[in-house]
């Protein structure tokens with residue numbers, strides 16, 4: 001079969017290997033980046049994108065979200081995590097269906113594509129339906145089923161069966177764009193038995209693990225009361241931790257726990273907007289980075305954020321660290337670019353494939369338009385333009401796996417109006433059930 005080629009001409013290329021943003025052209029051949037140079041032959045390419053005045057970056061990587069929760073945007077604001085989950089979200093989720101999850105995931109996919117995210121890591125329910133949405137939308141994803149057993153042995157067996165079935169059916173799906181992880185929800189909803197069993201299976205099948213850890217002070221106190229240890233001490237004591245673990249939140253960490261994270265090479269997903277909105281606290285991210293711990297960025301679900309804009313999330317992350325440490329030098333724009341791209345890829349174990357603009361890597365690429373008011377006149381430091389001045393709506397073109405998902409701000413595959421209307425209908429129906 002003939003190769004499919006796209007030439008992106010005259011872009012300012014920015015990634016964590018290249019903050020200088022030299023003006024170059026890039027050739028995509030099928031699903032991969034095949035050439036980067038100042039001159040590429042225009043003959044014989046299938047499509048040319050003129051990127052003059054545009055910044056080209058790797059697609060952003062959202063390391064922790066619950067995509068279908070876009071349905072619950074604005075449903076329960078100004079609450080603590082405990083009340084938000086127990087009084088509002090879990091009762092609503094009890095009435096979810098596969099079709100509802102699918103619509104929510106498509107709505108989330110539109111938001112990701114429009115704001116320049118090409119890969120996301122999800123933990124939720126009805127994940128086969130979410131996988132279908134990922135396939136339809138053209139995105140890349142790491143999907144896990146949120147396992148909660150509350151120490152009930154029957155429930156535990158079912159939850160494990162569910163996550164394994166997801167692995168069997170969906171790992172490698174959508175031309176390899178989908179990977180499946182285990183998703184034990186947290187140390188306060190997943191029993192010690194479940195966590196130990198998941199560690200065993202993760203080793204046996206080489207499957208990664210995605211979990212919420214150390215999100216609130218209440219969690220720390222509850223685990224201390226139950227186990228006599230802080231969450232990471234407890235997880236370490238049962239042999240659960242490893243370099244294949246993505247720990248979302250990590251807000252309340254003792255120095256000892258930071259050592260435990262480092263020793264086990266646990267990957268951290270930082271979710272500053274959700275942590276601020278639920279008043280969970282400020283994660284010690286600059287300290288983790290100082291200790292050479294791998295930290296990616298995540299939005300959490302759209303119900304605790306309330307959007308999926310990773311550029312906004314990275315700006316928040318940077319500003320929050322500066323104000324928390326009273327040091328303007330921490331989490332610089334360059335470090336934030338890395339956090340949103342190559343570090344995110346490392347968190348997901350996909351850094352061989354994505355996260356930077358390199359020949360041979362997957363063509364997961366976005367273009368950001370600098371000819372917009374909040375980007376003018378712009379800094380010679382391209383990271384500054386992206387992290388401090390831009391937001392997701394400055395993203396102009398989104399390409400995943402060599403396929404154009406949005407060009408000049410127009411979606412190419414998904415039908416916005418249709419999905420918005422369906423999402424409005426779904427939340428109306430869900431509200432009627434409670």
Ligand SMILES: C[C@H]1O[C@@H](n2cnc3c(N)ncnc32)[C@H](O)[C@@H]1O
Nearest residue numbers: 066089093123124146212274300301
């Ligand atoms: C997979 C499960 O995780 C829940 N969920 C969503 N956001 C958070 C959070 N910040 N902390 C803990 N659980 C969360 C979802 O509502 C779902 O029940």
Ligand SMILES: [Zn+2]
Nearest residue numbers: 212248300301
């Ligand atoms: Zn979460």
